[in-house]
Amino acid sequence: MRVGILAATAMLAACASAGAPEAGAQAQVRSLGEILEQSPASDWRTVDPENTVYMDLPAGRVIIELSATFTPEHTRNIRELVRAGWFNSANIVRSQENYVVQWGRDENDPGPMGAATATLTPEFSRPRRGLDVTRLRDPDSYAREVGFADGFPMASDGREAWMAHCPGMVGAGRGDTAESGSGAELYVVIGHAPRHLDRNIATIGRVVQGMELLSVMPRGTGALGFYETPQERTAIPRVRMASDVPANERVNLEALRTDSATFRDVIESRRFRRESWFLEPVGRINLCNVPLPVRVRP
Amino acid sequence: MRVGILAATAMLAACASAGAPEAGAQAQVRSLGEILEQSPASDWRTVDPENTVYMDLPAGRVIIELSATFTPEHTRNIRELVRAGWFNSANIVRSQENYVVQWGRDENDPGPMGAATATLTPEFSRPRRGLDVTRLRDPDSYAREVGFADGFPMASDGREAWMAHCPGMVGAGRGDTAESGSGAELYVVIGHAPRHLDRNIATIGRVVQGMELLSVMPRGTGALGFYETPQERTAIPRVRMASDVPANERVNLEALRTDSATFRDVIESRRFRRESWFLEPVGRINLCNVPLPVRVRP
Numbered sequence: 297m298r299v300g301i302l303a304a305t306a307m308l309a310a311c312a313s314a315g316a317p318e319a320g321a322q323a324q325v326r327s328l329g330e331i332l333e334q335s336p337a338s339d340w341r342t343v344d345p346e347n348t349v350y351m352d353l354p355a356g357r358v359i360i361e362l363s364a365t366f367t368p369e370h371t372r373n374i375r376e377l378v379r380a381g382w383f384n385s386a387n388i389v390r391s392q393e394n395y396v397v398q399w400g401r402d403e404n405d406p407g408p409m410g411a412a413t414a415t416l417t418p419e420f421s422r423p424r425r426g427l428d429v430t431r432l433r434d435p436d437s438y439a440r441e442v443g444f445a446d447g448f449p450m451a452s453d454g455r456e457a458w459m460a461h462c463p464g465m466v467g468a469g470r471g472d473t474a475e476s477g478s479g480a481e482l483y484v485v486i487g488h489a490p491r492h493l494d495r496n497i498a499t500i501g502r503v504v505q506g507m508e509l510l511s512v513m514p515r516g517t518g519a520l521g522f523y524e525t526p527q528e529r530t531a532i533p534r535v536r537m538a539s540d541v542p543a544n545e546r547v548n549l550e551a552l553r554t555d556s557a558t559f560r561d562v563i564e565s566r567r568f569r570r571e572s573w574f575l576e577p578v579g580r581i582n583l584c585n586v587p588l589p590v591r592v593r594p
Numbered sequence: 595m596r597v598g599i600l601a602a603t604a605m606l607a608a609c610a611s612a613g614a615p616e617a618g619a620q621a622q623v624r625s626l627g628e629i630l631e632q633s634p635a636s637d638w639r640t641v642d643p644e645n646t647v648y649m650d651l652p653a654g655r656v657i658i659e660l661s662a663t664f665t666p667e668h669t670r671n672i673r674e675l676v677r678a679g680w681f682n683s684a685n686i687v688r689s690q691e692n693y694v695v696q697w698g699r700d701e702n703d704p705g706p707m708g709a710a711t712a713t714l715t716p717e718f719s720r721p722r723r724g725l726d727v728t729r730l731r732d733p734d735s736y737a738r739e740v741g742f743a744d745g746f747p748m749a750s751d752g753r754e755a756w757m758a759h760c761p762g763m764v765g766a767g768r769g770d771t772a773e774s775g776s777g778a779e780l781y782v783v784i785g786h787a788p789r790h791l792d793r794n795i796a797t798i799g800r801v802v803q804g805m806e807l808l809s810v811m812p813r814g815t816g817a818l819g820f821y822e823t824p825q826e827r828t829a830i831p832r833v834r835m836a837s838d839v840p841a842n843e844r845v846n847l848e849a850l851r852t853d854s855a856t857f858r859d860v861i862e863s864r865r866f867r868r869e870s871w872f873l874e875p876v877g878r879i880n881l882c883n884v885p886l887p888v889r890v891r892p
Contacts, residue, residue, distance in 0.1 A: 435733040437880035492876045508813040515806040578790045582735035
């Protein structure tokens, strides 16, 4: 018995046929896969190697895109930390169910920081002004406005804007003070979006490849999901900026532009579910349920 | 360096002190742990062994509570399937990133069904009338009303009500027709709530213990996260109703009543984050971010 439930991803095979005849001019319904296949090349952008981190785990490569738009100082600092070798021989130190996986270095093994600083001016939000936002029209539990800007999910109170804690988003751990985060310890969201962290900590980017390697880390049994013994940790052998990797060894990723017509079609195809499996088309969507398509450059 | 971010769970140690003096009568702020510790016994209910499934995996026990309130026919059918041995030697067949983990039997190894039926009248929703709902006041992306009834997260359009697809919720897989689900193949939500499944499929209960065993299943590389080879699957040696297990071998679980004053305090303690780590107290919450506390009977 292979009864399934449909997926939220780009792998959907099913696609409903055209709309009801009485709708007259209604366009044919396209699947998500078809929408992406038919997109013009100009609706995609190169994921900038200078903002891209390759984190090699024993099981494979995790690729993180940093946001120079929302967190320029963290992006700069993380770039410095990576280049100094800070994350080489760092460890996955925490895996908390339905929350976050976190990595960093031991207190007693601080590692090289190069030109990076140990504290940073907080970048929990930035001015809303100046952002080109593709807005979502459905209500959000946490913010007056939600949408996408420069490739990332964002929320706003009208004055300030911030990247939202959706699954796959990466943040910079901090201590009790706002300035105590630097990017030297990072976490990724692995469960239902903990949006109460928005504006309390800096999200600095997102995992664009390899989430399935991070999300299955055995949960830690200590408080907050920290591992209780060094043996439970996963060592991170090597972390590099993509721009420091020879061009012929890079993964040339492209991300769908979130200000493109194709992305607006993606949103609508997920808001209204026309696949034959769906008996109720929904007609609404939450910020963190919108896919952010990434592909290897064709 | 051990910079953390605070947790959404009951393990929080931190607790802010009393409110601003100018608030006058404002009560002292209690941590989630303190709220639970100080709760009266009458605010807890026994998780009914007749609605409780023990699913033993190689790594440990998963415990699922079925909802007789929302899905009485599925609850009855799953009980029959479990008693007939249907799930003994079933397998985890699917693990899709940020979506679901699913288990069932092979098409060519159907197994005993006892008095269970292979199809069921759909239970995608039930009348809102008759439910004792603890409402959430914050907006929801998918439904007019959200809250909790009889221990489960729910949503409603005012007329019908249904259990919402939050992480940890268990549903009954189905084929293309509404009647094709029976509880013979089950899935659990492991990622950001796929609320577009609400009203399209029957959620039948939730995992009350052992989510950390299911959510780390290696992701399948086939379409929709299905495993491509039998070797990738995890065998499920044994599944029983708790009521069929000798009383002295049971895990005697209690769940916080969702119609209790303590639960309303839990919601408010998560809506307004008073722990010292939080610089911005939020003041809002999403349905799926509200914890549903469960404990072993003291």
